[in-house]
Amino acid sequence: MSLPGSDALRDGSAIEIRGVHKRFGKVHALRGLDLSVPAGTVCGVLGPNGAGKTTAVRVLATLCRPDAGHASVAGFDVVRQADQVRRSIGFAGQYAAVEEGITGRDNLHLVGRLHHLGTKGARDRADELLERFGLTEAADRLVRTYSGGMRRRLDLIASLVTRPAVLFLDEPTTGLDPRSRNDIWAIVRELVAEGTTVLLTTQYLDEADRLADHIAVVDHGRVIASGAPEVLKAAIGTRLVVTLAESDQLASAAHVLATLTGGEPALDAAERRVSAVTEPGRAIALPQLVRELDAAGVSAQDVALGHPSLDDVFLALTGHVAAETSSNLMETVIR
Known part of the structure; x- marks a missing residue:
């Protein structure tokens, strides 16, 4: 045996x-x-x-x-x-x-x-x-x-x-x-x-x-x-990041990203930045994102599409943000 x-x-x-x-x-x-x-x-x-x-x-x-x-x-x-x-x-x-x-x-x-x-x-x-x-x-x-x-x-x-x-x-x-x-x-x-x-x-x-x-x-x-x-990163979709000219537009930008991605946006008020990851299989082109932001009256300094991070993977899988606490x-x- x-x-x-x-x-x-x-x-x-x-x-x-x-x-x-x-x-x-x-x-x-x-x-x-x-x-x-x-x-x-x-x-x-x-x-x-x-x-x-x-x-x-x-x-x-x-x-x-x-x-x-x-x-x-x-x-x-x-x-x-x-x-x-x-x-x-x-x-x-x-x-x-x-x-x-x-x-x-x-x-x-x-x-x-x-x-x-x-x-x-x-x-x-x-x-x-x-x-x-x-x-x-x-x-x-x-x-x-x-x-x-x-x-x-x-x-x-x-x-x-x-x-x-x-x-x-x-x-x-x-x-x-x-x-x-x-x-x-x-x-x-x-x-x-x-x-x-x-x-x-x-x-x-x-x-x-x-x-x-x-x-x-x-x-x-x-x-x-x-x-x-x-x-793991590729399985959860594309990461969208928008950096704003004014922090008072964070909520509007977050609404646009939530609508486009189907995900929960993350806000960084200090950096005037909003990010979200698309649902798997949902394709978004950069011109589409820019058009939706313009239509909502959001003035963006920078707009980017890229691969999600492990933080995004962790959030998508567990519902927790890894950086919420050092523990x-x-x-x-x-x-």
Whole structure:
């Protein structure tokens, strides 16, 4: 009899979730979640708060057991082969889990020793990672003296000490400056190029767009849409953007866009901008938009038609605007 995880591994999937349910008291966090992530890709999952993203990651990382269904990581069943799963994964949580009272080098030594690499093996691996990811000069400083970006980088490379086949990243760049975010993105791309599978959760949709090969949108404990970012964007229609000369015409412009697109316009009063995405299959030409604005007496500084963003996809699928609050988490599953 073959193990469920072995089938997933033969099929080239590093992560498999089939019909997984999980309850916490009266809360039904996962309601038959299905997800497949091929090996050597970035995994991105998007969803509003309470959608079940964190619970799915906890199940995959063997931090909680599913009530029903099956899940495997690197070919190992997360329930029956939990020890093998833990030896196959790395995990970098939302907040840097590093010890501030010791040096960066000693943090990595500690992780290596905890994973039974031995004194020499832990030191050699620490030196290798510090040099590879640009922390050698700061390696012997106390971590409490590190910048936020350096701590996140150290936390990330600590998850790589055991050379995991699958890496879980929970909002790895939250609160970082653009340069530090780019550093983390570079590390992720390098790892994936070498064959590591990454499951990424992020609150930044541009991060998902740049890193994810495939995105799954989760809501109410289920995957409600999945595909490459370009495919998801194309499926929801065309994005119309109108920048106005006067902010008092926002309502009139919004009415025009709502009529033309069949969608709910988004207003940016500070930028005097209105945008909306057409319903799938509804074609609109730029001259038509200009004529309708003129007929409504709307004076536009700029009018544009283009591809929708992941924010538009998220709004169309979940009914929520991703940027409404910084706590709206987006997980991106890349296949």
